[in-house]
Amino acid sequence: MSLNTSTAVSLAAASDQTWLLARWREMQRIRRAEESIGDMVETGEVHCPCHLYIGQEAVASGVCAALTRHDTVWGGHRSHGHYLAKGGSLEGLFAEVLGKVTGCSEGRGGSMHLLAEDVGILGTVPIVAGTVPLAAGAALASKLRGDGAVAVAFFGDGSLEEGHIHETLNLAALYRLPVLFVCENNLYSSHLHLHERRVKDNLSQAGEFHGVPGACVDGNDVEAVFSAALEATDRARRGLGPTLLECRTFRWRGHVGASSDVDVGVHRRGELAEWLERDPIARLEQRLNGLDLTPELQAIEDEIRQALDAARHAALPAPRRLMSHVWEETTCAN
Amino acid sequence: MRQLSYAQAIREAHAQLLASDPRVFIAGQGLWSPWYAGGSLDNLDQEFGRERVLDSPVSENAVTGMCVGAALAGMRPIVFHPRMDFMLLACDPIINQAANWSYLFSGRVTVPMVIRAVINRGGEQGAQHSQALHAMFMHIPGLKIVMPSTPSDAKGLLVAAVQDPNPVLYIDDRWLYSATGNVAPELYATPLGKAAVRRASRFAECGNAVTLIGISTMAQHAIEAAELLTEQGVDAEVIDLRSLKPWDRDCVLSSIRKTGRAVVCDPGWRTAGAAAEIAASIMEDGFHDLVSPVERVTLPDAPAPVASTEERAYYADARAIVDAALRAVRPQAGRKGVAA
Numbered sequence: 292m293s294l295n296t297s298t299a300v301s302l303a304a305a306s307d308q309t310w311l312l313a314r315w316r317e318m319q320r321i322r323r324a325e326e327s328i329g330d331m332v333e334t335g336e337v338h339c340p341c342h343l344y345i346g347q348e349a350v351a352s353g354v355c356a357a358l359t360r361h362d363t364v365w366g367g368h369r370s371h372g373h374y375l376a377k378g379g380s381l382e383g384l385f386a387e388v389l390g391k392v393t394g395c396s397e398g399r400g401g402s403m404h405l406l407a408e409d410v411g412i413l414g415t416v417p418i419v420a421g422t423v424p425l426a427a428g429a430a431l432a433s434k435l436r437g438d439g440a441v442a443v444a445f446f447g448d449g450s451l452e453e454g455h456i457h458e459t460l461n462l463a464a465l466y467r468l469p470v471l472f473v474c475e476n477n478l479y480s481s482h483l484h485l486h487e488r489r490v491k492d493n494l495s496q497a498g499e500f501h502g503v504p505g506a507c508v509d510g511n512d513v514e515a516v517f518s519a520a521l522e523a524t525d526r527a528r529r530g531l532g533p534t535l536l537e538c539r540t541f542r543w544r545g546h547v548g549a550s551s552d553v554d555v556g557v558h559r560r561g562e563l564a565e566w567l568e569r570d571p572i573a574r575l576e577q578r579l580n581g582l583d584l585t586p587e588l589q590a591i592e593d594e595i596r597q598a599l600d601a602a603r604h605a606a607l608p609a610p611r612r613l614m615s616h617v618w619e620e621t622t623c624a625n
Numbered sequence: 626m627r628q629l630s631y632a633q634a635i636r637e638a639h640a641q642l643l644a645s646d647p648r649v650f651i652a653g654q655g656l657w658s659p660w661y662a663g664g665s666l667d668n669l670d671q672e673f674g675r676e677r678v679l680d681s682p683v684s685e686n687a688v689t690g691m692c693v694g695a696a697l698a699g700m701r702p703i704v705f706h707p708r709m710d711f712m713l714l715a716c717d718p719i720i721n722q723a724a725n726w727s728y729l730f731s732g733r734v735t736v737p738m739v740i741r742a743v744i745n746r747g748g749e750q751g752a753q754h755s756q757a758l759h760a761m762f763m764h765i766p767g768l769k770i771v772m773p774s775t776p777s778d779a780k781g782l783l784v785a786a787v788q789d790p791n792p793v794l795y796i797d798d799r800w801l802y803s804a805t806g807n808v809a810p811e812l813y814a815t816p817l818g819k820a821a822v823r824r825a826s827r828f829a830e831c832g833n834a835v836t837l838i839g840i841s842t843m844a845q846h847a848i849e850a851a852e853l854l855t856e857q858g859v860d861a862e863v864i865d866l867r868s869l870k871p872w873d874r875d876c877v878l879s880s881i882r883k884t885g886r887a888v889v890c891d892p893g894w895r896t897a898g899a900a901a902e903i904a905a906s907i908m909e910d911g912f913h914d915l916v917s918p919v920e921r922v923t924l925p926d927a928p929a930p931v932a933s934t935e936e937r938a939y940y941a942d943a944r945a946i947v948d949a950a951l952r953a954v955r956p957q958a959g960r961k962g963v964a965a
């Protein structure tokens with residue numbers, strides 16, 4: 292098997308200031324993009340349902356830092372962060388939520404259906420747990436081809452309530468698939484707290500019965516997420532099979548839409564205040580030892596403004612496009 | 626009479642069923658949420674307790690299967706799927722189990738349950754959050770299907786569905802939730818399998834008449850279309866099918882006997898859709914009453930798009946029904962292959 296050696300970063304490098312700064316930039320970029328999208332949801336400029344990732348940035352950033360371009364990422368309804376961390380274009384995201392032809396899914400998907408196959412985002416779609424077996428399929432493809440790539444399935448705590456995730460865990464263990472299952476446990480599935488949905492708080496053990504080792508990490512600590520992901524992807528690349536990572540985190544906004552703290556009537560019992568204290572970005576800033584980040588932040592804001600401008604100026608698809616791509620004449624070259 | 630919205634009428638039916646029959650319970654996603662079910666289940670958990678109003682984990686397959694089992698064991702479950710798209714994960718308990726058991730065991734057991742599925746579309750939600758899949762389930766022997774279009778039927782058909790000994794798929798559409806209408810305050814059942822004539826043809830004998838057969842939201846669009854057609858000198862009889870399986874052939878065929886024309890208006894896809902089944906039946910049993918080919922108004926055979934421009938082109942409204950009715954009345958005015 293040809294091991295993919297382009298994982299540029301080793302564990303030792305993770306404490307390096309340059310590496311930390313790169314993560315900070317990535318996470319800040321996600322947050323600012325999400326804030327802009329939230330604003331557009333509030334003003335009514337964006338119509339499609341948007342599930343914002345604010346508060347969870349360290350998970351996407353930490354995991355994707357352990358990946359190469361050839362590794363694939365699969366997500367769900369709350370995947371703007373996964374898309375950006377894996378290298379999806381900002382303008383493509385903005386244009387997509389606005390339903391423009393220049394969107395990453397050409398205006399066919401909106402916020403909940405993102406694709407950037409050129410950087411390994413093979414799809415984020417909102418049927419809960421829907422992409423988890425698909426990620427295992429990509430891992431099977433890698434295994435059969437021997438190309439050394441790893442597939443990552445991002446999903447929420449609620450997703451582990453779907454039976455086919457458990458079937459997939461077994462398949463992945465059985466066939467020793469190079470797949471990493473990343474469960475972002477933000478404690479909520481829509482309006483329900485974990486305790487209203489399960490008797491035990493033990494999601495990291497979900498794979499153990501099937502022979503998939505699990506680990507629970509602080510999902511607001513980008514370095515912890517990265518080192519766990521690096522270990523898991525190394526294992527996968529060495530042919531040792533899948534790992535399940537539970538990343539404990541919290542979403543700062545409502546289940547869907549821009550509102551903070553409150554899900555239309557569901558008050559989250561004051562937890563938000565606690566989690567704001569654990570802001571993954573602020574924590575990273577402490578690690579950056581008083582570096583002046585103002586110019587960096589300015590650069591991110593400029594980039595966001597430009598991407599947003601371009602997306603706003605892009606065209607909506609012509610209605611006559613409606614019947615295109617219902618099916619194809621030829622296979623594309625994935 | 627008292628006015629309620631469609632959503633309030635659904636809620637009232639649930640409340641009265643829970644109050645009057647201790648075997649009734651509800652399970653599914655969003656039951657303890659103030660917003661998930663669009664006001665159609667508000668506070669039922671407060672009123673009847675969380676033992677009988679079970680909000681569930683994201684486990685469509687197992688929750689539905691659990692309700693099939695409870696029905697077999699003597700309860701009257703209502704399993705709630707806040708979107709029909711998500712119900713696809715529960716196809717085994719619905720199709721292999723609920724629909725088959727009574728036949729499989731010669732009627733010695735029945736599955737008296739209601740599977741409630743919500744069509745929730747539009748708003749740029751896209752392909753996996755927009756589907757109207759009634760036709761898929763219409764194919765399955767053993768399932769009954771209702772699709773109310775008015776508040777009164779939203780209540781009465783839910784009651785009838787719960788009282789029926791068979792698994793009944795009750796499909797409501799979020800686009801109808803805020804529509805208001807008269808709803809009787811007591812517990813009542815609207816009979817399954819019976820259509821309602823929403824607007825009677827007034828001068829069918831003049832030869833410019835058409836029967837519009839509407840399903841769910843499209844029944845309401847058909848009523849609007851009938852008004853628009855009056856301006857064009859066309860007299861439309863509007864039938865709200867209400868029950869999709871079994872559906873009311875007698876009502877449809879006797880209307881066509883008067884009008885000689887039919888437009889079937891279906892919120893689902895065209896190929897192998899509900900409208901196709903109804904049109905085929907009209908051809909079998911009403912062919913000699915027809916003076917023009919049966920028309921269909923459906924969705925195009927494409928998944929739901931997101932972009933606003935494409936989304937507007939995708940969904941049919943009263944205008945599309947008017948156009949189809951005019952094609953039926955004046956075939957020379959636009960039917961492909963009939964005239965230039």
Ligand SMILES: Cc1ncc(C[n+]2csc(CCOP(=O)(O)OP(=O)(O)O)c2C)c(N)n1
Nearest residue numbers: 369417418419447448449450479480481711
């Ligand atoms: C099969 C299916 N069932 C239900 C839903 C509705 N739904 C969308 S997101 C969600 C909550 C998922 O929670 P979780 O997996 O924890 O992700 P989070 O929203 O917390 O990121 C639900 C129930 C869905 N999209 N798909």
Ligand SMILES: [Mg+2]
Nearest residue numbers: 447448479480
């Ligand atoms: Mg969650």
